[in-house]
Amino acid sequence: MEPAQPPTRSTFWSRRRVLGLICSAFAICLLLYPSSPSDSEWVIVSLPDAEIYQCDPNEPVKSVAIIGAGSGGASAAYYIDRFKHPCSRVNITVYERSSYVGGRSTTVDVYGDPTEPVELGASIFVEVNKNLVSAAREFGLATQGLKSKIKELPNTLGVYDGQDWVFMGSESGWWTMAKILWKYGLAPIRTQQLMKKTVGAFLKMYDEPHFPFRDLSQTAYDLGLTEATAATGEQFLQAKGIQGAFGTDIIQASTRVNYAQNIDKIHGLESMVCMATDGAVSIQGGNWQIFDGMLKASEAKVLLNTSVFDIYRQSNGTYAVNALSSSYPTGIDLAIHDTVILAAPLQFAKLSLTPAPMNPPPEIPYVNLHVTLFTSRRKLNPQAFNLESDVPTTILTTTPKTKANPPPFYSISTLRTLTNPISHQREYLYKIFSPAPVSASWLHSILTPPLASPTLNINDRKDISWIYEKVWQSYPYLPPRITFEDVQLDEEGKVWYTSGIESFISTMETSSLMGMNVARLVNDGWKRERMERMLVKLEREDKEKPVEEGRESAEGGDGGAMGQVPMAGKLSGEEL
Numbered sequence: 001m002e003p004a005q006p007p008t009r010s011t012f013w014s015r016r017r018v019l020g021l022i023c024s025a026f027a028i029c030l031l032l033y034p035s036s037p038s039d040s041e042w043v044i045v046s047l048p049d050a051e052i053y054q055c056d057p058n059e060p061v062k063s064v065a066i067i068g069a070g071s072g073g074a075s076a077a078y079y080i081d082r083f084k085h086p087c088s089r090v091n092i093t094v095y096e097r098s099s100y101v102g103g104r105s106t107t108v109d110v111y112g113d114p115t116e117p118v119e120l121g122a123s124i125f126v127e128v129n130k131n132l133v134s135a136a137r138e139f140g141l142a143t144q145g146l147k148s149k150i151k152e153l154p155n156t157l158g159v160y161d162g163q164d165w166v167f168m169g170s171e172s173g174w175w176t177m178a179k180i181l182w183k184y185g186l187a188p189i190r191t192q193q194l195m196k197k198t199v200g201a202f203l204k205m206y207d208e209p210h211f212p213f214r215d216l217s218q219t220a221y222d223l224g225l226t227e228a229t230a231a232t233g234e235q236f237l238q239a240k241g242i243q244g245a246f247g248t249d250i251i252q253a254s255t256r257v258n259y260a261q262n263i264d265k266i267h268g269l270e271s272m273v274c275m276a277t278d279g280a281v282s283i284q285g286g287n288w289q290i291f292d293g294m295l296k297a298s299e300a301k302v303l304l305n306t307s308v309f310d311i312y313r314q315s316n317g318t319y320a321v322n323a324l325s326s327s328y329p330t331g332i333d334l335a336i337h338d339t340v341i342l343a344a345p346l347q348f349a350k351l352s353l354t355p356a357p358m359n360p361p362p363e364i365p366y367v368n369l370h371v372t373l374f375t376s377r378r379k380l381n382p383q384a385f386n387l388e389s390d391v392p393t394t395i396l397t398t399t400p401k402t403k404a405n406p407p408p409f410y411s412i413s414t415l416r417t418l419t420n421p422i423s424h425q426r427e428y429l430y431k432i433f434s435p436a437p438v439s440a441s442w443l444h445s446i447l448t449p450p451l452a453s454p455t456l457n458i459n460d461r462k463d464i465s466w467i468y469e470k471v472w473q474s475y476p477y478l479p480p481r482i483t484f485e486d487v488q489l490d491e492e493g494k495v496w497y498t499s500g501i502e503s504f505i506s507t508m509e510t511s512s513l514m515g516m517n518v519a520r521l522v523n524d525g526w527k528r529e530r531m532e533r534m535l536v537k538l539e540r541e542d543k544e545k546p547v548e549e550g551r552e553s554a555e556g557g558d559g560g561a562m563g564q565v566p567m568a569g570k571l572s573g574e575e576l
């Protein structure tokens, strides 16, 4: 197994602290081998906090290929750069099949107007999402809360089962409402406590001794989180003494809108994640800007419209990465890299990897989620939802208590109002998540009908002025499980995989956490290589130049008493 790593703190470790730790390992070398004339070609790097490094000018440039410019890939690039040793020379290339950065986090422009972007994929993150929150802050990205600000519509959230409204309330603070406590007794409070405990255990994944983690299954087990992943949400709640309709009315409304899965199917950990909604925000203009900021900060070379189709190991241990790219005259891009990070679900990456992974990530079923965005000057029709007055701005769904079918959608949100650039009329922007495409006739059926009037002009009769439909392979189906795919795919630590974390928790933040984790493991590998190179160099010099008597004491090093060779042995035992 891996030797213990030097102590580290958290995602928020300052660069200075990380460097300090790496340097402390180095300092031992410097003490042992005080500078001698032959060291003079080494470059001395002095940092603001006066830590001194001796960099090998021949330190090989490490070339990293990252496949995928979503949260996982962008975070891998960003944290490789942040964690890297000051002597490290790293060249990162990010390959992205699409024409944009962000992957499943992307916006489309309402009416084709770039000043009116709307999230098409991942739309919210929460205050415990450390990586996203700190990156948004670092890049100066403004966040916005979820409340829709539509004057004439009360800001409400309702849960509809196709016939009845099982819950109707204010969109914020659904924990604290007297109403919910009245209806569900202690279940909401118990759920909140359980959620806090579960999230607390999850947050330990950002810190030593759990971070970095080579084996997600082991780490999940160590943190007690497999208890939650081993059961369905329903079973997990029951085991924790949470009973009654709260699970199906409220928690399931959340698992359905977030994961298109019911609480008797999705595992307990993901069910808890669905209830962790404190401080939910999105980035104004689009969450993808976080990942764009990360890629820019990392100075990675980002190749858009570039689809990797083949990765193979060469005899000297490097990897050839073959991509189809519209930006190359030949259409093919072939490059050699030392490290490959696959930051997309392998089953959708459509690439061959040679040699095959030690434990090939199996194909897992993903949800086909239909997202429909559209604008209309019409409000939702209360009659279509068994209501007499205004329909809630956020409609979630649950399964009915009878044998009837649930509604044909997971959620309908009235997001905001905007002005149609052609008619100049004020319109509503709607978003629907559904398991199947929604038909035009159904869309018309949920909108208030136009008033029958002979004076109505054609624009007034047109209910839907703009529509955008997208089918995503949005997230895996998340049945209970206790093992998760490998982080490291090869034996040597050159090929890494971030998407295995999705069967554990599938969010922008967890992909980012895995990108950060892989970045750290990759840097740790380079650190070991650097130490080995240094020892080889020093041993070689040692042979060339016999030790001068008394030199160590003259330099004031306390390594003198220990002798060099045994100390080097000790060092390699501890640090390598």
Ligand SMILES: Cc1cc2nc3c(=O)[nH]c(=O)nc-3n(C[C@H](O)[C@H](O)[C@H](O)COP(=O)(O)OP(=O)(O)OC[C@H]3O[C@@H](n4cnc5c(N)ncnc54)[C@H](O)[C@@H]3O)c2cc1C
Pocket (backbone or CB within 6 Å): 067, 068, 069, 070, 071, 072, 073, 095, 096, 097, 098, 102, 103, 104, 105, 120, 121, 122, 123, 124, 125, 306, 307, 308, 309, 343, 344, 345, 348, 349, 350, 351, 369, 371, 472, 473, 474, 475, 498, 499, 506, 507, 508, 509, 511
């Ligand atoms: C509709 C929807 C709503 C969601 N809501 C939320 C939410 O509110 N909050 C939240 O946190 N999460 C949400 N998610 C989940 C979230 O989007 C994902 O968990 C996260 O974005 C995954 O990031 P990733 O980097 O791991 O993968 P991806 O974002 O899928 O990135 C992988 C990238 O790799 C590229 N790629 C794949 N194969 C190749 C290849 N061979 N060569 C080159 N490039 C390749 C792809 O084009 C893609 O850009 C939602 C997802 C969807 C679809």
Ligand SMILES: *[C@@H]1O[C@H](CO)[C@@H](O)[C@H](O)[C@H]1NC(C)=O
Pocket (backbone or CB within 6 Å): 061, 063, 091, 093, 301, 335
């Ligand atoms: C870094 O990568 C770029 C593009 O892949 C390449 O042109 C450049 O030569 C590389 N630099 C080094 C030092 O390898």
Ligand SMILES: *[C@@H]1O[C@H](CO)[C@@H](O)[C@H](O)[C@H]1NC(C)=O
Pocket (backbone or CB within 6 Å): 098, 099, 304, 305, 326, 327
């Ligand atoms: C990628 O392809 C799209 C569509 O073909 C094109 O509009 C865009 O300019 C391309 N981007 C790059 C960076 O080549």
Ligand SMILES: *[C@@H]1O[C@H](CO)[C@@H](O)[C@H](O)[C@H]1NC(C)=O
Pocket (backbone or CB within 6 Å): 314, 316, 317, 318, 336
């Ligand atoms: C490894 O081999 C490839 C091709 O065979 C070559 O392009 C590359 O430079 C070699 N890399 C090293 C580090 O020897």
